[in-house]
Amino acid sequence: NPTAAPIDVPDSPSTVTVTAEGLAGTWKPLMATTVSDSKEVTFQEIFGSSFTESGGSLVISSDGSFNINMGASIKESKTKGTFTTSKNYLLVKYSDNSTDTFLYIPRYQNKEVIKAQINSYYIYFYKEA
Numbered sequence: 001n002p003t004a005a006p007i008d009v010p011d012s013p014s015t016v017t018v019t020a021e022g023l024a025g026t027w028k029p030l031m032a033t034t035v036s037d038s039k040e041v042t043f044q045e046i047f048g049s050s051f052t053e054s055g056g057s058l059v060i061s062s063d064g065s066f067n068i069n070m071g072a073s074i075k076e077s078k079t080k081g082t083f084t085t086s087k088n089y090l091l092v093k094y095s096d097n098s099t100d101t102f103l104y105i106p107r108y109q110n111k112e113v114i115k116a117q118i119n120s121y122y123i124y125f126y127k128e129a
Contacts (some may be wrong), residue, residue: 047071
């Protein structure tokens with residue numbers, strides 16, 4: 001289940017302030033790493049064949065709601081919720097009332113990304129143009 005993403009931002013985010021309106025859209029999975037040792041892993045290793053069928057996404061709405069579609073290994077209660085923003089963070093509240101923090105990174109591998117933790121992995125989502 002997603003938990004607080006660590007703060008390891010390549011560029012200083014101190015001047016970044018994100019808003020729900022600015023984040024609205026479909027974010028596609030870019031890459032995944034293990035929490036324990038930061039090794040890159042494939043999405044199929046994490047989510048199995050259900051990821052291959054759906055492709056995966058993080059959809060953010062301008063009203064402050066979101067939906068994660070990454071495969072069968074995420075509990076239903078952790079696939080949707082609402083958020084508020086604070087500087088470069090998305091302060092998340094899932095439909096089961098648990099909380100989390102996603103990290104907005106303005107430039108990572110030449111893309112605008114959101115970093116979230118799902119189970120024992122960090123998932124980096126990039127915004128589709």
